[in-house]
Amino acid sequence: MTGDPNDIMELNLGPQHPSTHGVLRLKLRLEGEVVVSAEPVIGYLHTGVEKECETRTYYQVFTLIDRLDYLSGPAEEQAFAATVETLMKVEVPERAQTIRLILLELSRIASHLLWAGTSALELNMSSVFMYCMAEREKILDLFEEMSGARMFPSIWRIGGLSRDLNPEFEANIKQFLKAFPDTWKDLDNLLTNNYVWCTRLKGIAVIDQEMCKQYMCTGPLIRAAGVSYDIRKAYPYLGYENYQFDVPVQKEGDCYARYLVRMEEMNQSISLIYQGLAKLKPGPVLTSNRKVALPPRIDLVRSMEAVIHHFKLVSEGIHPPAGDLYCAVESARGELGYHLTSDGTNRPYRLRVRSPSFPHIQVLKKALPGHLLSDVVVAIASVDPILGDVDR
Amino acid sequence: MNDTIEQLKSRFGSRIVDVAECCGQTTVEVDKQGLKEVLSYLKNAPVPGFEVLMDLTGIDYLFPTKQTKVVYWLHNPTNYSRIRVVIFVPREEVLPSVTDLWEGADWYERELFDLFGVRIEGHPDMKRILMPDDWVGHPLRKDYQLTEESVEFKHGVMPKIPSQIIPHV
Numbered sequence: 001m002t003g004d005p006n007d008i009m010e011l012n013l014g015p016q017h018p019s020t021h022g023v024l025r026l027k028l029r030l031e032g033e034v035v036v037s038a039e040p041v042i043g044y045l046h047t048g049v050e051k052e053c054e055t056r057t058y059y060q061v062f063t064l065i066d067r068l069d070y071l072s073g074p075a076e077e078q079a080f081a082a083t084v085e086t087l088m089k090v091e092v093p094e095r096a097q098t099i100r101l102i103l104l105e106l107s108r109i110a111s112h113l114l115w116a117g118t119s120a121l122e123l124n125m126s127s128v129f130m131y132c133m134a135e136r137e138k139i140l141d142l143f144e145e146m147s148g149a150r151m152f153p154s155i156w157r158i159g160g161l162s163r164d165l166n167p168e169f170e171a172n173i174k175q176f177l178k179a180f181p182d183t184w185k186d187l188d189n190l191l192t193n194n195y196v197w198c199t200r201l202k203g204i205a206v207i208d209q210e211m212c213k214q215y216m217c218t219g220p221l222i223r224a225a226g227v228s229y230d231i232r233k234a235y236p237y238l239g240y241e242n243y244q245f246d247v248p249v250q251k252e253g254d255c256y257a258r259y260l261v262r263m264e265e266m267n268q269s270i271s272l273i274y275q276g277l278a279k280l281k282p283g284p285v286l287t288s289n290r291k292v293a294l295p296p297r298i299d300l301v302r303s304m305e306a307v308i309h310h311f312k313l314v315s316e317g318i319h320p321p322a323g324d325l326y327c328a329v330e331s332a333r334g335e336l337g338y339h340l341t342s343d344g345t346n347r348p349y350r351l352r353v354r355s356p357s358f359p360h361i362q363v364l365k366k367a368l369p370g371h372l373l374s375d376v377v378v379a380i381a382s383v384d385p386i387l388g389d390v391d392r
Numbered sequence: 393m394n395d396t397i398e399q400l401k402s403r404f405g406s407r408i409v410d411v412a413e414c415c416g417q418t419t420v421e422v423d424k425q426g427l428k429e430v431l432s433y434l435k436n437a438p439v440p441g442f443e444v445l446m447d448l449t450g451i452d453y454l455f456p457t458k459q460t461k462v463v464y465w466l467h468n469p470t471n472y473s474r475i476r477v478v479i480f481v482p483r484e485e486v487l488p489s490v491t492d493l494w495e496g497a498d499w500y501e502r503e504l505f506d507l508f509g510v511r512i513e514g515h516p517d518m519k520r521i522l523m524p525d526d527w528v529g530h531p532l533r534k535d536y537q538l539t540e541e542s543v544e545f546k547h548g549v550m551p552k553i554p555s556q557i558i559p560h561v
Contacts, residue, residue, distance in 0.1 A: 042522065051531055213469070324476070337446070354449075354465075362499045363496070
């Protein structure tokens with residue numbers, strides 16, 4: 001490190017790059033192999049979802065926000081549905097809450113599996129990638145059998161779910177849950193004490209508690225820094241306060257600590273799903289408040305009120321009271337929250353997505369300088385950004 | 393939370409314009425002179441202790457005047473309480489930056505400028521963040537039309553634009 005400005009090379013880790021986890025551009029200034037400064041540039045996936053949501057009714061918004069955090073679609077839907085349900089004071093039936101919880105935890109496992117696979121792939125461990133993808137396929141098969149769509153089940157509605165679980169769901173998910181610990185053990189054996197993995201990950205991109213506070217990091221980043229902050233424990237939703245689970249916390253705040261936190265989170269999700277399946281009781285999955293939820297199709301043949309409610313809901317939509325509300329869920333990446341400003345009409349006046357990955361990419365600006373170029377890729381992978389959420 | 397509001401009112405008096413509540417979440421409206429003082433009091437003083445800025449966003453209004461409501465959503469990591477501090481910023485007025493209180497507000501203020509046109513002074517590196525660098529206009533303002541452009545495909549095929557697909561209710 002000579003400190004001579006003529007020695008600084010600007011390298012553009014461009015938006016089109018296999019290792020940047022999406023269309024993230026990093027303007028790196030290197031001296032030799034050491035990063036002097038890193039400036040992330042985002043906006044390549046900006047589609048103006050927040051503006052579009054202002055022109056849609058509340059039912060139509062579900063189709064847009066699903067795809068923001070495209071690896072944990074259920075978390076986005078749950079956050080939006082929770083915001084509107086709290087504002088309108090709509091009761092969600094218990095069976096719907098349990099099913100929502102099971103789907104949220106399944107999507108968390110799927111997201112972490114993809115994260116583990118792609119992080120290992122960046123260190124050229126492609127067999128780990130294949131194992132993770134094969135396991136994730138089983139989760140996507142479960143989603144597909146239940147709702148028809150693999151990544152985005154899209155069955156959330158205001159006041160519950162649009163359809164119940166298919167009859168084979170419980171048998172299939174139990175089969176998956178029985179086989180998952182073996183895959184987890186495989187990943188653990190392949191990675192946790194792997195010399196190459198440990199050397200490449202330990203001590204890289206340390207994000208400590210003070211940085212987390214200044215940069216509003218949440219999720220696995222803050223839990224790897226020693227703070228046990230999990231929305232499921234802090235602001236419980238969907239009945240999480242009745243479930244037994246631990247929040248994994250590490251102290252070092254480097255990439256290896258984040259890896260350990262996410263691996264342990266997968267185990268906790270398995271335990272939560274078992275508890276959810278035990279709590280599953282027969283019942284309705286959608287609220288019977290006809291100002292909010294569509295009536296079942298069979299009623300349309302029998303009842304005039306059902307037809308009128310259906311017509312009003314589909315053509316006009318629901319009318320939440322005027323107000324400002326924020327509701328958050330713990331997605332696989334951190335605190336995913338929705339600010340909803342409603343003015344009493346059938347469209348949101350302003351829907352703002354507080355995405356977890358937006359500050360996480362910003363913290364890279366502070367965490368990367370001083371590392372080698374080959375550590376940049378590892379650091380981005382461990383932060384686990386999803387550019388759909390960042391750019392919206 | 394009520395004690396925090398009482399303390400804010402007694403310390404800052406006229407700087408607090410309004411206090412509202414919706415579904416258990418409190419909103420405190422301040423005016424421009426009091427913004428930095430209120431925010432640094434809420435952050436630094438041990439009793440309110442709202443050390444983390446969870447979100448910084450804006451909401452645009454055209455009535456009664458064209459203005460943007462800038463929202464600071466603060467979080468207390470010890471007792472998990474949250475408070476919203478809002479300030480109305482008319483067009484062409486300048487807001488002080490809070491990057492000296494929270495470094496991570498950097499990108500959020502750039503997004504405010506980019507999408508709402510709120511001018512921030514004291515920001516280290518103000519430029520557009522989500523829109524292309526040479527974009528004109530501020531998209532999330534209410535008087536900015538939702539633009540629709542159809543991309544021409546091969547053989548002159550023009551797919552439908554959104555307003556042709558989604559009926560305007």
